[in-house]
Amino acid sequence: MTTMTLAVPVELKEKMDSFPEMNWSEVARQAFMQKIADMEFLRKFKSKSRLTESDALRLGREVSKSVSDRLRKLAK
Template sequence: METFPEMNWSEVARQAFIQRIKDLEFLKKFKSNSTLTEEDALRLGRELNQNLAKKYKKA
């Protein structure tokens, strides 16, 4: 922060908080309409991680 004293850091933080709140509100709304269980989400996450690991291991 000291490197860029001309930045309005309180505004940067305020915008970050606003964006985080919007993201959380979206996730809450999305989740309320979802039939995906926590177990399903974990399984899909593991599959995605495995596929990404394979992809980047080949590269």
Template sequence: MDLFNEINWSAVARQAFDEKINDLEFIKKFKAKSIVTERDTLEWGKKLNKSLAKRRYSV
């Protein structure tokens, strides 16, 4: 950070915080409307990981 004195690091951090808060608010609203359970998402994640691993290691 000392290498780039001209950058307003407070503004950079504030913008990053705002973006993260917006992302979390979106996720919260999305989850409120969703009928998908945590178990469903874990199952999908396992299937996706297996599929990606198969694709990666079959090359």
């Protein structure tokens, strides 16, 4: 297994230290594996997509507006 060194903010390290029972290396490994799986899925999805970048941006804005509108209604 390869060793990797990460830099984290002091505040995060202090919070991590408050949970000495945690295997933070395993947490990081799992997070890396999940992120890679997500990126591989997106790469595969993108390769099959017919959407242009501008289509994707437009759809993203529409979804964001829809979610924002829904949250505003819930907050009332």
